[in-house]
Amino acid sequence: MITKKSTLLNVLQSVKPGLASKGIIEQFTHFIFSGEAVMTYNDEICVTHPLETKFQCSVIAEDLYKTLTGISGDSSVKLSLEDGKLCVKTATRQAKLSTEVENDAEKMIEMLGLKELEDKWIPLPEDFSKGMFLCMFSASKDMTKGAGTCVYLNGSNLFSSDEARISHYSLPKSTTLTTLIPARSVAELVRFEVTKVCLDKSWIHFKTEEEVV
Structure with a gap:
């Protein structure tokens, strides 16, 4: 997935309310990439924002956010999953972040049945x-x-x-x-x-x- 840094930061900023300051379950402090959206969940608030990627994983939110804000200018950023690491690439730099593929928080989000709400709004x-x-x-x-x-x-x-x-x-x-x-x-x-x-x-x-x- 390739996008502008500012666009990606805006998406991540919008789902931050669903992050926990400390996680009883580790993924409560993670950005969760489902392939169709990026999500956060802390047992009280869940936020999902559409974002198409070619991978599924979760990553510590603070680590990814700091990596992106450390990139100068509004560079194009490529996100990919390589050997179990979330790879963040620009034209001049690259970072790899540890991820979780098995995700308890994502399973809890699935239990909310968000896809079943389509005709109930x-x-x-x-x-x-x-x-x-x-x-x-x-x-x-x-x-x-x-x-x-x-x-x-x-x-x-x-x-x-x-x-x-x-x-x-x-x-x-x-x-x-x-x-x-x-x-x-x-x-x-x-x-x-x-x-x-x-x-x-x-x-x-x-x-x-x-x-x-």
Whole structure:
């Protein structure tokens, strides 16, 4: 796969919210290349961005990001898997990074059934992210408060409260969904311009126009 350094960095930056600072499972701190997308997963947040490669592996996110940012200018970068190493090549330099082929995190992502959501997406009101952003500040940071640490989505209404403050935002159109979303996840969600939503038994999924999920 050959692409501009800036393009690849933008893709990796977009999936960073799914990285864990420390991984109970090692791959929670990895960029995962599936052949069709690059993914991250930390047991609370999963982010996938379309990216066609001719290989499947995972690599320590910090190592790959540092390698790319160390390349001067906006060079063309070739990524390939060679002898179990992720090879990063430009016209003037080359680096090889250790990879994992057997990936527990990728198996967990597969269990989310993202490919089965194709006909289940619901359009979101344009100001959904704005409403979530405004409400997340009133959610409690005390993890013993349970639902109080979340933003409550109920149709066309968003609520949050830490028992000292309460926020309410009214959306112009109902989402037809009712669920709780942890405010710490909302802080990452509002970085994206999400346009569609899908709710299953244990996860709520969002999608952008660029097919980032």
